[in-house]
Each structure stands twice: as C-alpha cells, then as structure tokens.
Amino acid sequence: MKLPLFIVFLTASMGALQAQTITWATDIAPILYDHCVTCHRVGGVGNFPLETWSDAKNNAASVLAAVESRNMPPWRANPDYRHFKDENYLSDAQIQKIAEWVTGDQLPGDLSQAPPLPNFVNGSQLTAVDMVIETPAYTIQQWTDEYRAFVIPTGVSVDAFFNEIEIVPGNDAIIHHMVLYTDPTNEPLLRDQADPGPGFKTNGMVGDITENASLIGEWTPGGTPIKLPAKFGFRIPANGYFILELHFAPGHLNQTDEGSHVNLKLTNNPPRELYYGALVAADSSFGLVNPPFLIPANTERTLIGELPIAALTGGAALSVFSLTPHAHVVCKSFKAYSYRPGFTDTIPLIDIPKWDFYWQGTYTLRKPLRLAGNRVSRAEVVYDNTENNPDNPNFPPQDVKWGERTTDEMLYLFATVAVYAPGDENIILDSTLLTSTKPVLLQTDAIQVFPNPVQDVLEVRTETPFNGITDFILVDMQGRTVRQWREKNFQRSRTSVQSLEPGMYVLHVRQGEGIWCLKVVKE
Numbered sequence: 317m318k319l320p321l322f323i324v325f326l327t328a329s330m331g332a333l334q335a336q337t338i339t340w341a342t343d344i345a346p347i348l349y350d351h352c353v354t355c356h357r358v359g360g361v362g363n364f365p366l367e368t369w370s371d372a373k374n375n376a377a378s379v380l381a382a383v384e385s386r387n388m389p390p391w392r393a394n395p396d397y398r399h400f401k402d403e404n405y406l407s408d409a410q411i412q413k414i415a416e417w418v419t420g421d422q423l424p425g426d427l428s429q430a431p432p433l434p435n436f437v438n439g440s441q442l443t444a445v446d447m448v449i450e451t452p453a454y455t456i457q458q459w460t461d462e463y464r465a466f467v468i469p470t471g472v473s474v475d476a477f478f479n480e481i482e483i484v485p486g487n488d489a490i491i492h493h494m495v496l497y498t499d500p501t502n503e504p505l506l507r508d509q510a511d512p513g514p515g516f517k518t519n520g521m522v523g524d525i526t527e528n529a530s531l532i533g534e535w536t537p538g539g540t541p542i543k544l545p546a547k548f549g550f551r552i553p554a555n556g557y558f559i560l561e562l563h564f565a566p567g568h569l570n571q572t573d574e575g576s577h578v579n580l581k582l583t584n585n586p587p588r589e590l591y592y593g594a595l596v597a598a599d600s601s602f603g604l605v606n607p608p609f610l611i612p613a614n615t616e617r618t619l620i621g622e623l624p625i626a627a628l629t630g631g632a633a634l635s636v637f638s639l640t641p642h643a644h645v646v647c648k649s650f651k652a653y654s655y656r657p658g659f660t661d662t663i664p665l666i667d668i669p670k671w672d673f674y675w676q677g678t679y680t681l682r683k684p685l686r687l688a689g690n691r692v693s694r695a696e697v698v699y700d701n702t703e704n705n706p707d708n709p710n711f712p713p714q715d716v717k718w719g720e721r722t723t724d725e726m727l728y729l730f731a732t733v734a735v736y737a738p739g740d741e742n743i744i745l746d747s748t749l750l751t752s753t754k755p756v757l758l759q760t761d762a763i764q765v766f767p768n769p770v771q772d773v774l775e776v777r778t779e780t781p782f783n784g785i786t787d788f789i790l791v792d793m794q795g796r797t798v799r800q801w802r803e804k805n806f807q808r809s810r811t812s813v814q815s816l817e818p819g820m821y822v823l824h825v826r827q828g829e830g831i832w833c834l835k836v837v838k839e
Contacts, residue, residue, distance in 0.1 A: 338417045339425025340369040346431055347410050348372065351389045353434060359489050367433055369424040380418040383411050390675040396785050397667035401680040401746035441541050442482050442579055449558050449578040452514045456490065459569045465525060465561040466515035467504040470552050477549030480581035481542050483535035486573040492565040496578055497529040500553035518561060519722060525559055531592045534678055545743050548734060549587035588734050590637065595693040596621045596652060596729035600718045611646055611701040611725060613713040621727045622694040631689040633736035637745065638680040639666050640730040645707040646716050647671040648700040652729050654691045660812040663801055673707060682746035686736055686797065695729050741797040762832065763825055769837040772814045781807040782827055789824040813838055
C-alpha cells in the first residue's frame with residue numbers, strides 16, 4: 317500500500333527538521349568549551365559560568381548579545397587581515413548556530429553526547445622551572461579597575477636569559493590580566509618605597525611603570541605558558557628588578573589575591589636576544605604624519621603615525637614575533653601595515669576594527685615576520701570623541717590631546733623583535749601549523765605572472781576575480797620568504813622585486829585550502 321503523497325512529504329519534512337535540530341550537547345557545548353569556559357566557569361573571571369546546559373540556558377540572552385556584537389570572545393584582531401597564534405573568535409556559522417539555539421527551544425539534547433568539560437590544570441604546566449617570581453598578598457582597595465605593580469629583585473649577579481615563561485594568577489576570579497616587566501635600575505624599588513601599600517599604584521599604561529621598564533610577558537584569562545624558540549631569549553638584568561603588574565577587575569572591593577607568581581625556564585647558552593619596543597610611536601612632537609595630535613570635541617579624527625625600520629636598527633632587517641597595539645578609551649579602530657617607500661609591497665600587520673581599551677593584548681604571529689631595513693611601519697588610528705562613543709570619559713566631550721592618563725590618548729604599535737637572520741621567517745611559533753590540513757595544489761593555468769623573467773615589477777593576474785582574501789608568498793630556492801602580501805577580491809596585483817637577487821623563485825598564491833605554485837625568474 318502506498319502512502320498518500322502529502323504524508324510522504326510530511327514525513328520527509330519532519331525528518332529534515334529533526335536532522336537540523338540544534339541542541340546544547342552536540343552543537344552549543346563544543347563552541348562554548350572551545351571559546352568561552354576558560355573564563356566563564358566556576359571560579360573564573362567571567363561574570364557567569366557556561367559549563368552546563370542550565371548555565372547556558374539561564375544566560376542565553378547575554379550570550380547571544382555578546383557573540384552577535386562580537387564583544388565575546390574578546391579577540392579583537394581581524395582574521396581576514398592577518399592570522400595569529402591562539403586565535404579565539406567565532407565564525408559566522410557558529411554565531412548563527414548559537415542564535416538559532418537561543419531563539420529556539422534551547423534544547424539540552426542527549427547530555428551523554430556532550431564533550432567532556434575542559435580540564436583546567438592547577439599548578440605549573442612547564443616541565444622544568446628554574447626561577448619563581450612571587451607577589452605578596454594584596455586586598456583590593458576600590459570597586460573600579462585597580463592596577464598594582466609589585467617589585468621583586470631579579471636575584472642574578474650576571475645577566476641571564478629565559479625562553480619559557482608561565483604567569484600564574486593567585487585568584488583568577490578577580491584578576492583581569494597581569495603584565496611582567498624588567499628594569500635594570502633602582503627606580504622600581506624607589507616607587508615601591510614611596511607607596512604605603514605593597515608595590516605601587518599604576519594606571520595600566522606601559523609608560524606608567526618605570527622609565528626603563530621592558531615588557532617581557534603577560535597573562536590574560538585562558539593564557540598558557542609561552543615557549544620561545546630555543547635560540548631566542550629575553551634578558552634578565554643583573555641586580556635589577558622584575559615588575560609584575562596586576563589589573564584587578566572591577567567589583568571586587570576587599571577581596572584578596574593571596575599571591576600570584578611567574579615561572580621561568582632559563583636558557584644556558586647565550587641566545588639571540590629578543591627586544592620589546594615600538595614599531596610605530598606617534599605623539600605631539602614625533603612620528604605623526606598629520607599633526608597636531610588633537611582629537612577635537614564632538615569629532616571623529618584619524619591620526620596616522622609611522623616609523624622607518626632603519627630608525628630602530630640602522631638599516632638592518634627585523635624579525636617580528638608579536639604585536640601589541642596601544643591606545644586609550646577614545647580610540648575606535650586601529651590598523652597597521654608596513655610598506656616600502658612609494659607604498660609598494662605593502663605587508664599587513666594587524667587590524668582591530670573595534671577597539672576595546674579593556675581588552676588590549678599581545679598578538680603572537682604564527683611565524684616571525686621579516687621587515688627589511690628600508691621599510692616603514694604605519695598605523696592608521698580612528699578616534700571617536702563624540703557622545704556616540706560609550707567609553708568617552710567626558711560628557712559633554714572635551715578636546716583630547718596626547719598624554720599618559722586614560723582620559724588622554726596615545727598611538728603606539730609595540731612589538732617583540734630580534735635582529736633578522738636568514739631562516740627566521742620559517743620558524744614555527746604556532747604549533748597548529750604543523751598539524752594543519754595540507755593545502756590542495758591547484759592547476760596554475762588559472763593564474764599568470766608577467767613578465768617572466770622579471771626585472772623590476774612582478775604582476776600577477778587572473779581572468780576570473782577571486783572572492784575574499786588571497787595571500788601571496790614569494791620564496792627563494794632555500795624556502796625563505798622574500799615577499800609576502802595579500803589582496804582582497806584579487807584579479808590583478810603588482811609587487812616590486814627590484815631589490816631581489818637574480819635567480820629562481822616560487823610564488824605561492826593561497827586562498828582558503830587551495831594553493832597555486834608558479835615559477836618566477838628574476839633577472
């Protein structure tokens with residue numbers, strides 16, 4: 317007996333509907349466990365837990381608002397501009413899945429099918445520790461954000477170096493982030509002695525620590541130990557001081573951190589030294605392309621700062637390991653890139669389209685980035701000094717100039733760098749690169765390069781435009797990257813190769829999981 321046609325359709329539609337049902341156990345828990353519960357767990361810094369179905373259901377509206385606005389997870393760098401190590405952002409598909417669950421029935425599903433709750437390891441995750449830096453107990457003195465810097469002698473009589481670091485909060489439920497510095501002078505001790513409490517009060521700015529402070533590490537919720545390549549290290553100054561700055565989150569008056577600490581693994585062989593400094597620095601008298609450094613009341617203004625690499629190195633190339641943009645509360649967006657004079661061969665550095673003063677951080681590259689000595693680093697920063705900016709500290713708005721107070725503004729792009737050596741750009745900083753799916757090699761007839769052989773300018777063309785972001789990587793016969801750039805909606809792209817040595821090169825054109833490889837001859 318055949319079923320009536322409408323029953324067949326009804327049965328098929330119900331089956332499809334069941335197949336598309338979104339549940340916490342199989343659809344939502346994997347997203348929350350991968351991206352949220354490092355903070356949103358019992359005892360975590362998040363303002364509510366998301367470890368169970370009932371947790372997610374009770375806070376569903378807050379979760380949806382946070383992810384749709386992309387305020388959470390707090391990853392600010394635009395992945396379409398450059399990828400970094402340990403990226404933590406949600407795809408459009410993941411946000412859509414959360415939206416459908418929240419606006420639907422918020423079904424638990426088969427809870428036995430949910431992934432196991434992540435295991436948050438207590439104690440050190442380093443295999444060996446040579447030095448431990450500990451802070452004293454401290455009780456929070458105010459309801460609002462509080463910054464406190466604690467001073468600890470380095471304890472070494474000759475300069476030492478470390479290449480593994482682990483910063484461990486004593487009470488991560490009240491600590492927003494921690495930053496570690498070194499200082500070879502006695503200034504930290506003097507500031508500590510001048511302040512009646514343990515350590516000394518700061519405003520959370522790099523420039524408000526000490527004049528000679530060098531940033532060497534930081535912790536944010538979910539942070540894991542940092543292991544530097546074996547041949548690199550940060551200097552620990554002899555007879556100097558560590559400064560560990562703690563940012564206590566608002567709302568924790570009279571709560572106590574019983575003591576936070578830092579574990580360091582020293583390196584015995586003299587390594588190549590890493591430095592922390594500014595790739596871009598612009599203030600009222602230096603580095604600003606379009607002075608003055610002023611954001612008038614009731615206006616939006618873009619300020620552009622830049623700094624030649626040669627000003628930092630005397631002409632030598634740099635290997636860049638990480639980037640730390642810095643601005644204050646009137647900042648709206650921050651975009652930085654590197655270019656050669658004449659705006660040729662532009663290399664994207666970092667783009668933060670939605671700036672958040674309270675979620676400033678350091679972004680580690682997946683591989684060190686080579687910046688030649690004839691390049692210029694530039695940052696284009698948009699400031700919103702209007703009533704439309706909810707973080708504006710002044711109502712009505714007041715003129716804002718450069719300064720170190722939160723109510724002033726700044727424009728910096730800090731970076732961890734080393735003097736470049738051949739092969740640095742092939743060092744793996746992000747271990748996921750070792751396990752990523754191998755790109756699919758595609759036929760090269762879809763893309764052409766002109767002229768070939770080439771002397772000055774290499775042009776890359778395709779008849780059919782590519783949608784989205786396309787990456788171009790030119791490597792020599794030793795596998796070293798000599799040029800790297802990207803285009804949006806690529807159909808035609810040009811780059812200067814005039815400074816390259818004559819010889820054979822390979823151009824990798826990458827989009828998504830596809831990659832084209834083209835031979836290039838430089839005359």
